[in-house]
Amino acid sequence: MKNELVEKLVGSDVKDISYWEQKFPPRKEGTIVTRFAPSPTGFAHIGNIYTSMLAEKFAHQNNGVFILRIEDTDGKRRVEGAVDVIVNSLKEFNIHIDEGALDEQGHEKGSYGPYFQSSRQEIYLSGIKHLLEKGLAYPCFTTEEELEQIRKEQTALKLRPGYYGKWAKSRNLTEEQIADNLKTGKTFVFRFKANGDWNQKRFYTDAFRGKISMPENDMDVVILKSDGLPTYHFAHIIDDHFMRTSHVMRTDEWLASLPLHVQMFEAFEWELPSYVHGAPIQKLDDGNKRKLSKRKDPEANVAFYLEEGYPIEAVKEYLMNLLNSNFEDYKKANPVKPLETFELKLENLSVSGPLLDMKKLENISKEFIATLSSSELFNRWYAWAKTYDKALQKRLEDNKEYVLKILGIERDGFEKVRKDFYKMSAIWNDVIYFFEDPRHSEQSEEPTPLNQKLLQDLIASYNEAHTKDEWFENIKRIAEQNGFALNGKDFKAEPQKYKGTISDVAGFFRQQITGRAQTPDLYAIMQILGKEKVLKRLEK
């Protein structure tokens, strides 16, 4: 295409592509460069964390560079403050960005930017200019209505829908026709001139899936929209080339457009990056797998894990497990080593989308919280309450020593720590009986005469100064006096002889004092509660 016409199409001040080639020189040979490239929709998806963990880990374990690129080329999607949502969630998950985020001075880090696609327009135009000159792109004046018409015809004829071959009306316009169209002020887009043959298969390479045979691309896709911004396909080529991305890591929904992308890299005669198409996290819905949906599934939202108060370390550990299942073995062998020391391998990635298993997450969470000291747990709980539960925050402040004791039950100094906490939002309910008399919340039945007797005996003999052993002895005595077996064997041998076992007695006292059938060690609870509260709960 003639220079004069090209200038009319893209503007006369558009730089030659070689300018950018110099401005963004290749990085040091062999540098691993990955990127996370979300579109700012205002929603941070757990899948985003999953994918960026992969990309970041892969880059950093190879001393590489991890870039955050904002794909904000769709005006309809753009949401105020959305970038903060993404950046903050990455920060929460301790995913370190080398380029693309802001530094302390508020400047973008990295010298391959700008990293917002909306600010890279002149680079894209240079790319368009280059393709126009080579005859590998063309302006397309086909209207949306015409497009719709074409699609209808194709469907009627049972043909593949799309802008290709003879259906690509604007493909072979003469320069005069183009100039005429411009004069009349018609809006237009730029399309890539595909040179592929759809009947021709070719192998494409995915760095972990291997060779994939697919038909060549013959669709003349839109690469620059009428608003002057590029489509994903074009931005991907330009950005990942000039940012010198070595590994394009994305979910497998992009696999289908790999032939197009390869074709465009070849059109520019640029080196192809390695492609890694991972599988997105799924969920079981009515027996069928589907991607986690931001509308239907609260657990799709990163904010969910923060609000519920799952320890970030646990969530990351779980996601790492999904990414490389051998991480579980590594963790077992190296329980105290940080996640960063694990070497992730591409060949261990999952090919089919894993289902999110909250039970497994809860388990990992329990294990993690069990490694915390009472003061560490307190600090986390407090930090959580500060943002998500002001009333709780106040209570924690007012009762810090008391709470510390509660959290310390069977924890500090214990070889085998209890594992009943798995998220911050649920702790309060687990310890509420330390603050509220359970009898007010539960309509306990009128005690039987036997139970009355047991209570009287306990009240009469209760001594706060008792050691744990002395307390046991006391309970045993009460049980025995009231006709309970001291162990299960005696009871099993002669069940008719007893009213029950000592377990029933202890269980009854537990119920009376805490309102629960399941609590930590009752002696520890009573010590923390103090004589006054204990006796009050036993009375009646």
Next chain:
RNA sequence: GGCCCCAUCGUCUAGCGGUGUGGACGCGGCCCUCUCAAGGCUGAAACACGAGUUCAAUUCUCGUUGGGGUCACCA
């Protein structure tokens, strides 16, 4: 529908021609025990189906079925 990806316990997976299909979560049992949790032991639970290749297929090939993705001026 075309094209592509995928297929081992309910879930995450190990396996890479010869294994009693191993582990983890969850579930059940037993033991320990004043209770609960933990812990120890243990049980149930899978190679989608059909051909072929081979002395031998979970493993290799093809097909069927099933699931997923993709076919926009969205990414």
